[in-house]
Each structure stands twice: as structure tokens, then as C-alpha cells.
Amino acid sequence: MVQIVFYLFILFTLGSALAVLLTKNVLYAAFFLLLTLLGVAGLFVLAGADFLAVSQIMIYMGGVLVLVIFGVMLTHKADAPQTDYTQPNTILIKHRSWLWALVIAGGIFSVLYTALVRGNFVLLGQREVSYRSTVDTIGRLLMTEYLIPFEIAGVLLLVALIGATTIAASSRTN
Amino acid sequence: MEINSGLFLLVGAALFSIGLAIVILKRHAIMVLMGIELMLNAVNLNLITFSQNDPVRLQGQLFSLFVMIVAAAEAAIALAIILQVYRHFKTVQLDDLNELKK
Numbered sequence: 001m002v003q004i005v006f007y008l009f010i011l012f013t014l015g016s017a018l019a020v021l022l023t024k025n026v027l028y029a030a031f032f033l034l035l036t037l038l039g040v041a042g043l044f045v046l047a048g049a050d051f052l053a054v055s056q057i058m059i060y061m062g063g064v065l066v067l068v069i070f071g072v073m074l075t076h077k078a079d080a081p082q083t084d085y086t087q088p089n090t091i092l093i094k095h096r097s098w099l100w101a102l103v104i105a106g107g108i109f110s111v112l113y114t115a116l117v118r119g120n121f122v123l124l125g126q127r128e129v130s131y132r133s134t135v136d137t138i139g140r141l142l143m144t145e146y147l148i149p150f151e152i153a154g155v156l157l158l159v160a161l162i163g164a165t166t167i168a169a170s171s172r173t174n
Numbered sequence: 175m176e177i178n179s180g181l182f183l184l185v186g187a188a189l190f191s192i193g194l195a196i197v198i199l200k201r202h203a204i205m206v207l208m209g210i211e212l213m214l215n216a217v218n219l220n221l222i223t224f225s226q227n228d229p230v231r232l233q234g235q236l237f238s239l240f241v242m243i244v245a246a247a248e249a250a251i252a253l254a255i256i257l258q259v260y261r262h263f264k265t266v267q268l269d270d271l272n273e274l275k276k
């Protein structure tokens with residue numbers, strides 16, 4: 001049963017990732033990216049990382065995807081070749097040639113595939129995964145062992161917030 | 175309960191390759207950003223796969239949590255820069271941003 005769900009999530013994730021790659025519409029790509037991130041969150045749950053799955057849903061879908069869709073909307077010329085009434089939500093983009101993308105990405109995938117298939121990971125064989133909640137462990141570790149990275153991450157987010165608003169608003173003056 | 179962990183690694187490799195192909199193939203700056211997010215997610219999947227053998231310290235999960243934080247900050251800054259590029263050049267097609275070549 002768990003295995004069927006696992007394969008379904010793999011198909012879901014890889015299929016919508018391929019749809020992001022193949023579609024020419026930026027808006028459709030953003031929505032397919034949302035489905036891909038949802039599938040990855042499901043795979044996180046199946047790997048025993050429940051807190052990370054919820055963080056993935058909240059950070060990526062609630063934050064990053066909304067930002068990306070705002071970016072698509074704000075950088076779109078209103079006087080595109082098609083009229084807005086006949087074809088709404090159509091923001092087409094061009095591709096480069098497929099040659100280099102296929103050569104580089106296919107080459108890296110074949111190298112990774114052979115390395116992962118031939119590699120004998122001793123650690124992955126000897127396991128008994130317990131689907132216990134990881135929230136208490138992560139909370140305790142964030143307050144003890146990872147306290148300084150946690151604080152630095154907070155400062156980084158503050159700097160990113162101020163920096164993003166400053167960069168995005170700086171053209172108002174001139 | 176019988177989930178083959180090697181498949182997680184293969185899915186991570188496939189997601190990374192698809193993200194890399196998106197980064198190389200697309201000409202729109204926001205699509206390149208989406209490809210980068212996909213690659214970061216593939217790396218997170220690998221970290222979490224190896225972290226499930228480490229239920230006491232959970233180093234992989236903590237590391238991918240920080241990766242997510244940095245990815246969110248990076249997306250915010252990158253979209254602000256893309257907005258500014260659009261205001262200045264009136265386009266975000268990366269091949270049209272060739273002012274230094276002229």
C-alpha cells in the first residue's frame with residue numbers, strides 16, 4: 001500500500017517536472033512547479049521527514065510560488081501579440097535550441113544514474129524506518145546544537161527582506 | 175513499509191537534471207529561477223533520504239531546513255532584481271540583455 005503511494009508520488013513529481021520543462025507558457029510552468037513541489041513534499045513524508053514536508057508546503061507553495069507568480073505578472077507586457085480576451089493567461093516564451101540542454105542534463109543524469117546504481121550504499125540497507133514525529137527532535141536541536149545557524153538564518157531573512165524591498169523600490173526616485 | 179531508498183536518490187537525480195535542463199533551455203529569467211528552485215529541491219530530497227538513518231541527530235533534515243531558508247531569501251532577492259531589470263530594459267528575455275556587447 002505504501003509502495004503504491006510511493007510510486008504514484010514519484011510519477012506525479014517527475015511528470016509535472018517534465019511538464020515544467022516542456023510547456024511554453026510561463027504561467028502554466030509556475031502551476032506545474034507547484035504540483036512538483038507538492039509531490040516532493042509527499043516524498044518527504046514517505047522518507048520520514050514530516051516537519052520538512054510541512055515546511056516545504058508553507059515556504060515553497062505559500063511563499064516562493066506566490067512570489068514567482070507575482071513576478072510573472074509584473075514582468076509581462078500588457079500589449080502582447082495576442083489579445084487578452086481571446087487567449088487569457090497565455091504568456092509564451094521562447095526556447096533555446098534543445099541540443100545543449102539535452103547534452104548537459106542528459107550527461108549529468110547518466111553519470112548520476114550509473115553512480116547511484118553501481119554504488120552500494122551500506123547505510124541505506126540496514127534500516128528500520130520508524131515513522132515517528134521529528135518535530136520535537138528538530139525543535140530541541142534548533143535550540144541547542146544549531147542555535148547559532150538558526151540566529152544567523154533569522155538575520156539573513158531580515159537582510160533579504162530589507163534588501164528585496166530596497167532593490168524593488170529604488171527606481172521610484174528617478 | 176518496504177520502500178526502496180535507492181529510488182529516492184534516482185528521483186533526486188532526475189529532478190536535478192530536469193532543473194538543469196530548464197536553466198539551460200529557457201530564455202525567460204523567471205523560468206531560470208524556477209529551474210534553480212527545482213535543483214535545490216532535488217538536493218533536499220537527497221539529504222532527507224540519507225537523514226532517515228540518523229533519527230537521533232537528524233543532520234540531513236536540519237541542513238535541508240537551512241537550504242530552504244536560504245532558497246526563500248534567494249528567490250525574494252532574485253525576483254526584486256528581475257523586476258528592476260524589467261523596469262530598466264523593458265524585457266526579461268535573457269538574450270536581449272546584451273548591452274555590454276554593443
